[in-house]
Amino acid sequence: MEYSDETLLPVWRANLLVLTQEVGAATRLARMMTFSESYLKLMLTGQRDFSEEFVRGVEAVTGLPAGWMDALHDIHDVPDNARAAIDNEAPQARFRGTAHPVRKKVVLRPPEPIFGQTAPKKYDDETKDAEAHRKQAYLRKVRDLAAQEVRRFERHLTHPPVDIGALRTKVEDVMGVVDLDENVHADLAGRLEQIEKHRHMLIRHVEKLHELLAGLGEND
Template identity: 60%
Template structure:
């Protein structure tokens, strides 16, 4: 796995340095591994990466125990047979593997992208569901307060249609007063007649305003749903 490779790489490199501490050991090991001394020097300096296949090849070619390279070692822990093989440039086997690592970063990155997109899609879906729930809550609250307002408008509308005193009766009573007055100032008579007329006029106007208010409140439900909202 990629994480395992990244964790083992510094350990392998450190052990390669230990194996090549002796003068000329790096050049001899390079020839034993069938690669250039300059490439091995770059590997030892940390300027080139290398494959696990190369590490296993070093173990096989120098006679090291299997997976010896996976644990950090000191120079005195190098087996005598391995030290002798490097000193005399006598390989135990021939390395035919690949030095350069084959790392499928693009594939892993693509997988990460897929996971990232899936997570983003999930979050987007959750956000959309949350927004829809909030919109439904707001619409329900709107309808509730709208219906309460309509109830009050209807109550006012009913009272306007059923006043405690009929305007026609009120007019007749005022006219009786005017007729019964023996010496009524003409200005007062005109004022009384004008007041009755204004009351009747504004009563009718008020009723029309209340009716329009009722109709407007009823239409607000469709406006709140917007152009895409369907009928309930």
């Protein structure tokens, strides 16, 4: 089933995931949009598509700038007023629309050729173009979702739950008060150094992975 706004759907879904990252945010946003929480979660997991009307409603209800949902964002890009509206479940507008996608207009086939005439090739060419467009749209969909996950992983690497500097300091404090064998001391110091070294190396690999993903399908 195809819809008129299928090319932007992966971007909209990725931004919905950003808006609902906080615990309970999906429930609050669903109530603000007058939808059930279960239906919104089906949208977030890709089990239900949704329309541009719904996306514009999200922008209006949360106070996001018009068109904000059309470009990929991360959690740091969410404006403070929109974050506060979701956190406090305080809709900035009332949504009375629908989330159902709008079907594409039906393209009628040309009339059948009269007996003895060669059938026109234009329809075949249009069919091939439509198929190529569908493949390109699907590539961009899966690429953008993968890139979103890579960015999320990168944020975890650059802002780990444990402060690496504090960890090093605490281990060095232990090393300073214990009479250690020279080999054990060197082993502890070396492992601290390797942890930091490999974290930076992993961050570089993740950045390169995102760069490669972002370029896929753009030159076709």
